[in-house]
Amino acid sequence: METRKPTHERDTEDHRREGIASPVEGFNERGKKAVQDRELHDAVELFTNKSVAVRNAALHALPDAPELRERAYHIKQQTMANLDEYLAQMADAVEARGGNVFFADDGEDVTRYIGELARRRGARIITKSKSMATEEIELNRRLEEDYADLDLEIVETDLGEWIAQLSGDTPSHIIGPILHLNLRQITEILSEAAGEKLPPDVEALTKFARERLREKFLAADIGITGANFGVAETGTIATVTNEGNGRLVATVPSVHVVVMGIEKLVPRFEDLSTFVQLLARSATGQKLSVYTNFVTGPRGEGELDGAEEFHLILLDNGRSNLLGTEFEEALYCIRCGACLNVCPVYRQTGGHAYGSTYSGPIGAVITPLLKGDEEAKDLPHASSLCGACSEACPVGIPLHELLLKLRSRQVDEGLAGKAQEIAFKGFETTMKSPALYNISTKTGRAVQKPLTKDGSVRPLPGPLGGWTKSRDLPPLAEKSFRELWKDGLRDG
């Protein structure tokens, strides 16, 4: 019997280079491989079907969901319009509570800040809770490479992220990082980490993970978390988790570092009531995530918990370039993953085909915006523009329209290629002239004759070959509608 390579050894080249800092060309090729991978397909289908069902149920149970969505959009719109002021307010609030604030342009800045902090603290073990921003800048890899002399042990503590880390994999979904793996594959990965064969049993596997991770939680010198939201008026960082690991990362080590994208700001504490409701429902169909943590600066006098040192790193990494542009709405994203779950393309390919930290519709939008169009040329085309993403987005980002705008920007930048430019010029010329339209369709009918067999066009070379390889192509009709109209249909 043929044995399949476990998914975590799938040859998608070097996974560690798949963050936002690496080129993501080749969606089509990766997508082609992905749709042939039945194990992957079943895993993605299972996860997305379930996610869509629970999300729909949770949102339908919320009578004011449409109003909440509108409110969320307006809060984000207002935040982005005054982002500089809110960032300053946030920084002041954190500093007033005794925390440190650092504005980072990019991943290199973040790495240097945390690397030097680790050096100063003599840190060895760093625990992390789930953070897409640190995935985006490939923080773990950079720290291990650039600060190799510190011999840091960086441990992801979200269960899915940890399993991905153990297998050298990257997350394939914002919320379910290893949804592409099944129980058999996860058992293999954890057995290898345990050095013994673990049973393919969820309880036994999580028991092992808890024991192993608990050691790390207690021994960590620095804890790094992301931020689901940062509140400008109070300097509070809000994180939601279902495993409680975020709380252990933020409060057990003596140093807590938050890496937060600058777009995660909300102006007021009360705004959280809007976003937390939408996030949990859209992401996992829960009314509220199991743990919602608020951390405001380091441990204060007389307080029982919290880190001695608190560092807030506000990451730009290309975000501020979008402010005030037609793409600003991409910054409203709260990373719930709802657009991935409803996307019919994502359903077929899973996340790794996108070749970027962010997959699915939001990934196809945000990756070229953060990396540049040339670096992610395929992604705006990795969509049938069905609009399910825009419909699902809890903050009302018109995702499929942003994809259209990105396609149009590629054309303006000359990235669409000469062949397409010529084709669409020809299309315009033909369609503007009924005479040319008639000539070209008649020519088409003459040309297709030798190519037609049993009512379908034979497999073709060129662009249409993509169609005829897997689907029958109907020939042009012997008489067009306009001819039938003239031939008597007009007169009834």
Add this chain to the structure above:
Amino acid sequence: MKAALFIPCYVDQIYPEVGVSTVRVLRKLGVDVIYPEGQTCCGQPAFNSGFLDEARGVARHFLDVFEKESFDYTVCPSGSCTTMVSHYYPFIFEGSTEERRAEVLAPRVRELSDFIVNVLGVTDLGARYEGKAVFHCGCHQRRELGVLNEPQELLGEVEGLDLLDWENEELCCGFGGTFSVKMPDVSTAMADEKIKALEKSGADTLISGDSSCLMQLAGRLWRTGHDTRVLHLAQVLDSEGSA
């Protein structure tokens, strides 16, 4: 009631019978049907590919052709092409001299089932079709137009037709215009998922208000040896006996 037919280019050239059924159905309802003969394409292929200047060029021609005629509504047997004119013309002409022209025409361009149910106020056309069918609603019709119930209402009145539910019916068929040739493997996988659901439903007929979705699904159905009957909504409404 006078209606100007907007027959999408691929219906004109590949599926003229859909246009013919559209005419017959409208006439049966007493509509005075005209066909502005200068029409070609709405420009959607260029628009979807990001070639907005070229799309505008074609759209201007469309506006010229339809503005020359006098009619109450423009009726189109495609949710997708209707959306291009009613939703995306105002979008591509935003801030230009054509914006007003596009906005005047937009609300008068109606998808066939929308026109029959919401403008004419009719659901029973006295049609008869023997079969078990699923209806695929094109994504533009579903989301941009919100014309989701109208086809169901019309099909519900067709004698002999058993309209079935099918799994994940809201999923896109995978056509997506140039997407279908730019990303052929993913596009085909999307069609396969629809076909799997169709098989599971037990339907012998697939109906849609968009011939482009049907071209995608039929293309895959034939290639994989299925003998499902594939019909446009207009053809079913135009049926008078067992197919």
